Amino acid sequence: MNFLQGQEALTNIEWILRAIIAFFFLLTVAKLLGQRTISQLRLLDFVIALVIGNIIAHPLSDEHLGLKGSIISTIVLVALYLCSIFSILKFPSLRRLINSSPITIVQDGEILYKGLKKARISIDVLIEELRQQKIDDVEKVSLAIWEADGNISVFLHPKYEPITPSTLQIETESFNLPRIIIKEGRINFKELKQTSRDEGWVVSNLENLYQTEVKNVLLATLDNKDNLKVFLYK
The missing domain is CATH 3.30.240.20 (bsu07140 like domains)
Known part of the structure; x- marks a missing residue:
């Protein structure tokens, strides 16, 4: 395990092992941090962006670090990323392991504390998100779901839904973008x-x-x- 320690030089295999360990370590850390931390980024996307950014930045700012190791590490990480994406598409069980399942946090106007706790968000965050969607009262919400990308999908109770032409059965023209x-x-x-x-x-x-x-x-x-x-x- 000497490749984990600081050395004058590393072999190609040691650089590859470092990259693999860093990838899965950060994947685990990001998973533990929760969805709020990686809001609007999927878990794999967050990890790959974070790691590659640091790998490329260090050799550019430290003259004692060679670019060769960073290039090898980046290639390995990109390969791991692409393999992970392929695996997620092919194996649903792996998809559920990496991508968090949606979490119900409001149902029929009632706040589900267990859902908030599981999503690791506070009441303040929930109220803020509802305000951003112009919802002033939680009781108007029929269903609110915390999505894997950190956003909240909100469905109002039908009686609080805005009136639309389709509600009044009014014929409208098709949309045309100027x-x-x-x-x-x-x-x-x-x-x-x-x-x-x-x-x-x-x-x-x-x-x-x-x-x-x-x-x-x-x-x-x-x-x-x-x-x-x-x-x-x-």
Whole structure:
């Protein structure tokens, strides 16, 4: 186990063993830290980003460290990462071991303390997350689940759901994303071509509707009903 100690030089095999041990050690540490610590990052992603960042940074800041070992370690870690991803996809049991299962923390307006404890979050964190989703009362929540990436999925009780056209059985038109035809004083000809319009049409409408030129336009969009919206530099 001498390769764990500081030495003047390590063999390729010793560098590889170091990388493997570091990978699984940090995987274990990240698992123990809990989901809140790695919020919005999957466990494997968190570990690989942390380790590779440190491996590459050290040789760049310490002239006594060679780059060879860091390159070998990085290659080994990337290989381990790819093998782990493949294994997770192929073996569901391994997926459950590495990726934490969703945890129910609110059900039918009741806070589940055991769920909070398992997810390792406090009441303050729960209330903060609900506020961010514009929910002022826990009792309005039918179900809240703490996801593996550290986010909370919230489902309101049906009687507190916002009224939508589908609720009132109102027919609506399909969604159409307006195209950006001018940005920062330049016409986007690729987008303009998709609207079956040309530069002359754009220039003419800018003069007639806004009494301005293309160079004065910060942003201009055009929807499928030929509604032109223009935002000028101010």
